[in-house]
Amino acid sequence: MSSPRGKIPYSRQSIDEDDIREVVAVLRSDYLTQGPKIRKFEAALASYCGARYAVVFSSGTAALHGAYFAAGIGAGDEIITSPITFVATSNAALYLGARPVFADVDPATGNIDPELIEKAITGKTKAIVPVDYAGNPVQLDIIRGLAERRGIKVIEDGCHALGASYRGKKIGSISDMTAFSFHPVKPIATGEGGAVLTNDEKSYEKLLAFRTHGISQGGPAALEYPAPGGWYYEMQFLGFNYRLTDIQCALGLSQLRKLDGFIKRRGEIARSHEKAFTGNKWFDLPVVNDDSKPSWHLYPIRFKDEFLDEKPVIFDRLRKAGLVVQVHYLPAYFHPYYRRLGYREGICPKAEEFYKRELSIPVYHGMDDADVETVHKTVFNALREL
Numbered sequence: 123m124s125s126p127r128g129k130i131p132y133s134r135q136s137i138d139e140d141d142i143r144e145v146v147a148v149l150r151s152d153y154l155t156q157g158p159k160i161r162k163f164e165a166a167l168a169s170y171c172g173a174r175y176a177v178v179f180s181s182g183t184a185a186l187h188g189a190y191f192a193a194g195i196g197a198g199d200e201i202i203t204s205p206i207t208f209v210a211t212s213n214a215a216l217y218l219g220a221r222p223v224f225a226d227v228d229p230a231t232g233n234i235d236p237e238l239i240e241k242a243i244t245g246k247t248k249a250i251v252p253v254d255y256a257g258n259p260v261q262l263d264i265i266r267g268l269a270e271r272r273g274i275k276v277i278e279d280g281c282h283a284l285g286a287s288y289r290g291k292k293i294g295s296i297s298d299m300t301a302f303s304f305h306p307v308k309p310i311a312t313g314e315g316g317a318v319l320t321n322d323e324k325s326y327e328k329l330l331a332f333r334t335h336g337i338s339q340g341g342p343a344a345l346e347y348p349a350p351g352g353w354y355y356e357m358q359f360l361g362f363n364y365r366l367t368d369i370q371c372a373l374g375l376s377q378l379r380k381l382d383g384f385i386k387r388r389g390e391i392a393r394s395h396e397k398a399f400t401g402n403k404w405f406d407l408p409v410v411n412d413d414s415k416p417s418w419h420l421y422p423i424r425f426k427d428e429f430l431d432e433k434p435v436i437f438d439r440l441r442k443a444g445l446v447v448q449v450h451y452l453p454a455y456f457h458p459y460y461r462r463l464g465y466r467e468g469i470c471p472k473a474e475e476f477y478k479r480e481l482s483i484p485v486y487h488g489m490d491d492a493d494v495e496t497v498h499k500t501v502f503n504a505l506r507e508l
C-alpha cells in the first residue's frame with residue numbers, strides 16, 4: 123500500500139475492500155449503534171486475547187476512564203504510572219479526582235521500572251498502570267507480584283500492545299484490566315475506539331454500565347427498586363455515553379481477523395530496520411525483552427550523546443524529506459496543565475533523558491519493501507550531513 127502524498131508516517135492504518143464491505147453492510151442494516159456487532163466484536167476480542175470479558179468503548183481514553191472507575195478509583199486516591207506515555211493514561215485518573223504519581227523508566231526500553239513502582243507505593247495507591255511502550259510488554263510478572271502483595275490492582279495501558287505477548291500469553295489476558303485503543307495509528311483501527319479486557323465479572327458489569335450513563339445493564343435482578351413495568355430502567359451511578367457504534371465494531375471485527383498478519387509484517391520491518399542500522403554511530407536501536415513478543419507499534423530509536431543536540435535539526439530534515447517521524451513522548455508532567463498542578467521537571471530523570479534521545483521512525487503493516495528502503499535511505503541521508 124502506498125502512502126498519502128508520498129509521505130511515510132510513523133504509523134497508519136491499512137483498510138482493504140473487505141473492511142469496507144463490512145462497514146457498508148452495517149450501514150444497510152437496522153442498527154447503526156447498540157446492535158449485534160458490539161457483542162460480536164467484544165467476543166472476538168476476548169477470545170483473541172484469552173480473557174473472559176471485553177467491553178468496547180468510544181476511545182482508548184474512555185476505556186482507561188472506565189477501567190479506573192471500575193477499580194473504584196476516586197477522589198484522593200493515587201495511581202502509579204509512567205511519564206513516557208500519551209497523556210490520556212494519567213488524565214483519566216484526574217477525571218476521577220485521583221492523583222497520578224509518576225515512576226521512572228528503564229532507559230533502554232522506556233517501560234516503567236518495577237523497582238521504582240515499589241518505592242512510589244503509598245497508603246493511597248489504588249492501582250499500578252504500566253504502559254507497554256511501543257508495544258513492548260512491561261515486566262508483568264514482577265509488577266503483578268508486587269501489586270498482589272499490597273492488595274492493589276494492575277490496570278495495564280496496552281494501547282500500543284494489542285497482539286503482543288508476554289511469556290506466551292497475549293496482552294489483555296494477564297492484568298486485572300487492560301485498556302486498548304483502536305485509533306488509526308494503533309495495531310487495529312476503528313476510527314476512534316477502545317476496549318477494556320478483564321477476567322473479573324464485577325469489573326465487567328461496572329464497565330458495561332459506566333459506558334452507558336451508569337444505567338444498570340444487569341436485568342431485573344440488578345434493579346434497586348421494583349420495576350413498575352417493562353419500560354423501567356435505572357441509572358445507578360454517574361456514567362457517560364462512551365459507546366462504540368456498530369459501524370465501528372464491524373470495522374474492528376474485520377481488522378481483528380488481520381491482526382496477526384499486521385503484527386507479522388511490523389516484525390519483519392523491525393528486523394529490516396535492525397539489519398540496516400545495526401552498528402551505526404548516531405543512535406541506539408530499540409531493546410526488546412527476551413520473554414516478550416512485541417506488536418511493534420513504534421520503532422523508537424535513541425540518539426547517542428554526541429548527536430543529542432542535533433535531534434531537532436534531524437527531525438525537521440526527515441519531515442521535509444517525507445518521513446513523518448514523531449517523538450514519543452514528552453513526559454506527561456512536562457505539559458503546562460501538569461506543571462500548574464505542581465509537577466516539576468526532575469521527577470523522573472531517566473524518562474526526561476529518554477524523551478531527549480527518542481525519535482520514532484516509520485513501522486506499520488502497510489509499508490512495502492520499497493517504503494522500508496526509502497526509510498533507510500532517508501535516515502542515512504539526513505544523518506550523514508551531520
Ligand SMILES: *Cc1c(COP(=O)(O)O)cnc(C)c1O
Pocket residue numbers: 181182183184207208210211253279281282302303304305314315316
Ligand atoms: C493512544 C493511546 C491512548 C489513548 O487512546 P485513544 O483511543 O486515542 O483515546 C492511551 N494511552 C496510550 C499509551 C496511547 O498510545
